[in-house]
Amino acid sequence: MKRYEQFAEEIAALIRKRVLAPGERIPSVRQASRRYGISPSTVFQAYYRLERQGLIIARARSGYFVREQALRLPGEPSVAAQRLDPAEVAVSELAFSVLDSLRDTETVPFGSAFPGPELFPLARLAGSMTRGLRELPATAIVADMTEGHADLRRQILLRYGLNGLSLAPEELVITNGAMEALSLGLQCVTRPGDLVAIEAPAFYASLQLLERFGLRAIEIPVHPRDGIDLEVLEDRLARYPIRACWLMSHLQNPLGASLDDAAKRRLYALLKRHQVPLLEDDAYAELYFGTRPPRPVKWLDDAGLVMHCGSFSKCLAPGYRVGWMAAGRFASAVSRLRLMTTIAPSIPAQVAIADYLRRGSYDRHLRQLRHTLQSQQSAMLAAADRYFPTGTRITRPGGGYFLWCEFPERVDSLELFRQALKEGVSLAPGPIFSATQGFRHCARLSYGHPWTARSERAMETLGRLLASF
Numbered sequence: 001m002k003r004y005e006q007f008a009e010e011i012a013a014l015i016r017k018r019v020l021a022p023g024e025r026i027p028s029v030r031q032a033s034r035r036y037g038i039s040p041s042t043v044f045q046a047y048y049r050l051e052r053q054g055l056i057i058a059r060a061r062s063g064y065f066v067r068e069q070a071l072r073l074p075g076e077p078s079v080a081a082q083r084l085d086p087a088e089v090a091v092s093e094l095a096f097s098v099l100d101s102l103r104d105t106e107t108v109p110f111g112s113a114f115p116g117p118e119l120f121p122l123a124r125l126a127g128s129m130t131r132g133l134r135e136l137p138a139t140a141i142v143a144d145m146t147e148g149h150a151d152l153r154r155q156i157l158l159r160y161g162l163n164g165l166s167l168a169p170e171e172l173v174i175t176n177g178a179m180e181a182l183s184l185g186l187q188c189v190t191r192p193g194d195l196v197a198i199e200a201p202a203f204y205a206s207l208q209l210l211e212r213f214g215l216r217a218i219e220i221p222v223h224p225r226d227g228i229d230l231e232v233l234e235d236r237l238a239r240y241p242i243r244a245c246w247l248m249s250h251l252q253n254p255l256g257a258s259l260d261d262a263a264k265r266r267l268y269a270l271l272k273r274h275q276v277p278l279l280e281d282d283a284y285a286e287l288y289f290g291t292r293p294p295r296p297v298k299w300l301d302d303a304g305l306v307m308h309c310g311s312f313s314k315c316l317a318p319g320y321r322v323g324w325m326a327a328g329r330f331a332s333a334v335s336r337l338r339l340m341t342t343i344a345p346s347i348p349a350q351v352a353i354a355d356y357l358r359r360g361s362y363d364r365h366l367r368q369l370r371h372t373l374q375s376q377q378s379a380m381l382a383a384a385d386r387y388f389p390t391g392t393r394i395t396r397p398g399g400g401y402f403l404w405c406e407f408p409e410r411v412d413s414l415e416l417f418r419q420a421l422k423e424g425v426s427l428a429p430g431p432i433f434s435a436t437q438g439f440r441h442c443a444r445l446s447y448g449h450p451w452t453a454r455s456e457r458a459m460e461t462l463g464r465l466l467a468s469f
């Protein structure tokens with residue numbers, strides 16, 4: 001056991017024995033480093049691990065605290081075991097029928113992929129759009145179409161820079177959301193029939209794209225806390241001619257798992273050895289609950305193999321459809337393909353976001369958003385603890401707005417989905433996250449909308465329906 005794991009275990013034992021009580025502050029990094037004679041970075045690593053285990057939480061400027069429900073929570077799901085041979089993908093129909101059901105605004109949106117619109121500064125963005133467009137030189141409305149709005153490019157490059165990555169400007173391609181970035185990247189590095197390594201469970205739109213482009217999936221299991229299983233990936237890379245790997249190193253959708261730095265290094269070394277390009281989907285990058293932004297695999301990319309995809313959809317401007325890709329050696333192929341398909345993302349949307357970022361309240365908004373999501377997560381976990389049957393296992397992600405629930409085996413989540421919808425509650429059933437329609441007794445629940453008495457009643461309804469299986 002490494003020193004930080006040992007130290008994390010010591011603190012976890014204190015929490016289990018209630019020597020450190022729920023809600024209590026734990027020693028600061030400096031105090032712990034002095035008291036236990038270990039380096040501050042070892043303490044940080046240990047606290048990060050405890051955070052990911054759902055035992056402690058970080059509060060901005062106040063330190064680390066024992067989580068209120070640290071002791072009562074249901075256990076976490078086990079590693080997702082799946083069939084691991086290459087598979088044709090057939091998930092679109094099912095995913096579309098689930099997505100259709102989310103349109104009804106009367107339904108409690110636990111199945112939704114977006115947080116509540118009230119959590120976003122939409123009025124300020126509208127102000128930024130008006131002001132930005134008024135100030136935009138007439139020539140830019142056309143000229144910016146090729147490379148993207150110059151000011152937005154600067155702002156995105158600046159955010160990479162502040163997080164320690166000095167990105168070559170020519171690598172950056174502005175796109176219609178992360179979805180277009182991912183789709184273009186995938187098309188640039190694969191041909192129909194190729195094999196692509198993906199996560200199991202995976203974001204359903206990645207499965208739909210594989211299906212659409214006639215690609216075959218190699219599903220790699222994801223551990224609900226530690227991320228993709230690198231042993232399995234290593235084995236599959238050695239055995240199959242995999243053309244691309246598509247994954248989320250951070251706040252994976254739907255599990256919320258994140259790779260630690262050592263795992264990211266190992267992953268990158270593996271991909272580099274096999275010269276397999278990585279589509280790194282980082283749509284939830286800004287929604288971490290810890291104190292520091294994590295660094296994606298892209299930060300290790302000295303060979304231009306990683307296509308790092310980001311988006312403003314989940315953290316600032318849903319519906320504006322602005323995302324980007326730091327596309328490494330594939331940048332020029334990706335931007336040409338974009339010109340041939342959608343030409344460019346909307347300039348007014350880019351102008352609005354650039355103006356908003358320039359005015360400097362983005363980080364304040366993000367802090368508030370993370371705080372809100374974190375307390376909504378606590379509320380949903382507490383409700384699950386109250387209403388869901390024993391044997392239910394639930395993730396405790398360190399960010400984002402999804403919980404992944406593994407119900408007792410007898411539960412059929414598609415049937416649960418149908419019954420819940422009749423009672424005005426949506427959810428995302430497990431099979432839409434699998435190329436082979438696995439995870440039948442699992443579901444993803446969103447806590448991205450403000451928590452109200454209605455949410456509480458919806459959890460009670462789910463609990464009642466679950467009990468009837």
Ligand SMILES: Cc1ncc(COP(=O)(O)O)c(C=O)c1O
Pocket residue numbers: 113176177178179180203248253281283310311312313322323
């Ligand atoms: C994991 C993941 N990647 C990408 C996207 C798409 O993002 P965008 O709205 O920027 O296209 C989503 C949206 O649901 C997502 O959950």
